[in-house]
Amino acid sequence: MKRGDNITELGAVLNERTKKLIDVQTHWCNVKSVDWDKKTMVATGLVDDLDFFDVNLGIGSIYKKPKVKTKCLIGIINNNIADAFLIECDEIEILEIIDETGFKIVLKDGLLTFNGDQFGGLVNAKELKLQVDKNTLIIQKMQEVFTTWTPVPQDGGSALKSLVSLFTNLQRADLSNIENEKIKHG
Known part of the structure; x- marks a missing residue:
């Protein structure tokens, strides 16, 4: 074992134990506003009435545009409210799915489109x-x-x-x- 390996190993063990102590953070909120272009929203906590800003409407390939004033559940990554994301909501206006090739499915206003609507x-x-x-x-x-x-x-x-x-x-x-x-x- 090389010099310093013990400290590195101890750091890894402490890091793993610390992760286990951090509770998963979720909050029930109401949607206050939505910026669909930026794929973010502002949500207000139901318990404490605090605003969560720049809540991501998706992570990667699936995005939901929640209806304003609808109830939603948001998640907080590593207890950092700057890393909040929408988990689920009672009502959506738009659902958008995009894969790695750019294939895009959109559900909006009762209309489902695959890669646009130019072919009818x-x-x-x-x-x-x-x-x-x-x-x-x-x-x-x-x-x-x-x-x-x-x-x-x-x-x-x-x-x-x-x-x-x-x-x-x-x-x-x-x-x-x-x-x-x-x-x-x-």
């Missing part, structure tokens, strides 16, 4: 299938009509005209309702 809503797959099946049936009937049609001399197309009703009376696809407006992607 997600397709309602059941509705799309129902509507595409209608068009498929029309095409199938057209193929059958033209496959079975036999030209008749001197009829001027009346034989074909009588067969056209087999597919012209079918309901065509209505693709106007296949978009889910509540979820957008980009």
Whole structure:
């Protein structure tokens, strides 16, 4: 063992024991104000009415914008009120999740977006299938009509005209309702 190793080892043991003595600090508060651009808020303690400034709305990749005047729980790192962060709250206005690649999910005003909203809503797959099946049936009937049609001399197309009703009376696809407006992607 080298000189000074005992002191380093003693320091590490004391540091670990001290960490065990420090209680986890949490406080129930009301949200006083929110600065969404800076991802911070001011919260007022329910017990002591003291303000906690610059409380982080997230740590890293998940951020919540709490509603002003809502109840929340904040955490304090190493008993340092300058290192406060939002743990949970009763109501949120925005939830934002960003991964290391920059992929971003935002829930705001009842709208869920994935990487923005420039591509519109997600397709309602059941509705799309129902509507595409209608068009498929029309095409199938057209193929059958033209496959079975036999030209008749001197009829001027009346034989074909009588067969056209087999597919012209079918309901065509209505693709106007296949978009889910509540979820957008980009």
